[in-house]
Amino acid sequence: MNDQNPAAAPAEPSPAPYKDRSAGLVVFGILTLLLGVLAGLVILLVLVGQAAAANLPNPPPRAATLLPVIAVYGTLAVALVWLGIGSIMARRWARALLLIFSWSWLVMGVFTIGILGFVMPKVLANLPPNATNGQPALPAGAIVGVMIVMFLVFGVLFVILPAVWTFFYNSPHVKATCESRDPVTRWTDACPLPVLGLCLWLSFAVPMMLLMPIAAHGTMPFFGMFLTGLPGSVFCIFIAVVWSYAAWRLYRLDVRGWWLILIALVVFMVSSVLTYARHDVVEMYQLMGYPEAQIEQIKQTGLLQGNRMSWFMVLSVLPFLGYLLFIKKFLHGKAGGS
Numbered sequence: 001m002n003d004q005n006p007a008a009a010p011a012e013p014s015p016a017p018y019k020d021r022s023a024g025l026v027v028f029g030i031l032t033l034l035l036g037v038l039a040g041l042v043i044l045l046v047l048v049g050q051a052a053a054a055n056l057p058n059p060p061p062r063a064a065t066l067l068p069v070i071a072v073y074g075t076l077a078v079a080l081v082w083l084g085i086g087s088i089m090a091r092r093w094a095r096a097l098l099l100i101f102s103w104s105w106l107v108m109g110v111f112t113i114g115i116l117g118f119v120m121p122k123v124l125a126n127l128p129p130n131a132t133n134g135q136p137a138l139p140a141g142a143i144v145g146v147m148i149v150m151f152l153v154f155g156v157l158f159v160i161l162p163a164v165w166t167f168f169y170n171s172p173h174v175k176a177t178c179e180s181r182d183p184v185t186r187w188t189d190a191c192p193l194p195v196l197g198l199c200l201w202l203s204f205a206v207p208m209m210l211l212m213p214i215a216a217h218g219t220m221p222f223f224g225m226f227l228t229g230l231p232g233s234v235f236c237i238f239i240a241v242v243w244s245y246a247a248w249r250l251y252r253l254d255v256r257g258w259w260l261i262l263i264a265l266v267v268f269m270v271s272s273v274l275t276y277a278r279h280d281v282v283e284m285y286q287l288m289g290y291p292e293a294q295i296e297q298i299k300q301t302g303l304l305q306g307n308r309m310s311w312f313m314v315l316s317v318l319p320f321l322g323y324l325l326f327i328k329k330f331l332h333g334k335a336g337g338s
Contacts, residue, residue, distance in 0.1 A: 109158025
């Protein structure tokens with residue numbers, strides 16, 4: 001019998017508690033880089049389209065109205081390239097931010113497809129009739145075909161792809177790989193990812209609000225009326241300040257930031273509902289400086305006119321309210337360390 005003490009035996013290396021996903025991080029990092037390049041190409045297409053529209057009979061939208069689109073896709077392009085590089089380097093901050101991005105991409109994709117399913121049939125059915133025979137520009141069969149193709153394309157781009165990204169970066173093996181290769185505590189570790197996601201979205205909304213005075217003459221609904229010009233611009237700046245402060249307090253896990261967002265959201269929703277109950281959304285586009293030809297196209301669809309805009313505002317706020325209730329459990333009464 002071997003009476004050797006097992007404790008004295010040389011210890012065998014214990015197996016890794018996770019599967020290394022470094023190769024996957026490189027692959028998804030490269031794919032994320034390519035998404036960033038595509039986002040940059042969208043800006044180029046927008047600028048080319050604006051230049052081409054200048055030669056058409058109907059005047060194109062003001063160049064300033066394109067600033068939010070350029071800002072969104074420009075930010076997206078830079079962020080995705082940066083995150084792609086971070087994924088290739090297996091940085092824990094990149095994994096956290098890409099998980100937030102992919103979840104946001106997926107949720108917004110599902111919401112967008114739902115809206116398109118309601119909007120596009122009405123838009124296609126209200127296209128200008130054919131001048132020669134008085135028939136609709138698209139027959140019923142063609143409309144069905146267009147809808148099927150649209151849902152297939154949007155389903156891949158806005159549901160399947162973000163679901164794949166979410167599945168990969170949500171993997172505990174991917175998380176463990178990044179934490180092993182990047183053991184330094186990062187700024188993304190300061191608060192739970194659901195809270196960090198809301199902080200980032202609020203931070204992203206701040207420059208969008210600051211662009212409103214330039215892109216839309218500061219046109220904002222305000223308790224039964226539209227503010228525009230200097231009053232509207234001041235209101236946009238005020239909202240940007242509120243979002244900035246709330247994002248910072250939330251990042252510190254301070255429940256006061258949560259209450260500020262909740263109160264502001266309810267106030268803004270009531271303000272919008274009162275405004276759109278008295279004014280048509282077409283009036284808003286006119287104040288924003290949209291060309292008459294484009295406003296006429298909006299009228300022909302019949303969408304978001306009358307009390308439909310009020311209902312749309314209420315329904316769009318409900319998911320956000322649910323998310324606010326979900327993240328409240330992560331917060332406490334006072335900011336840590338302040």
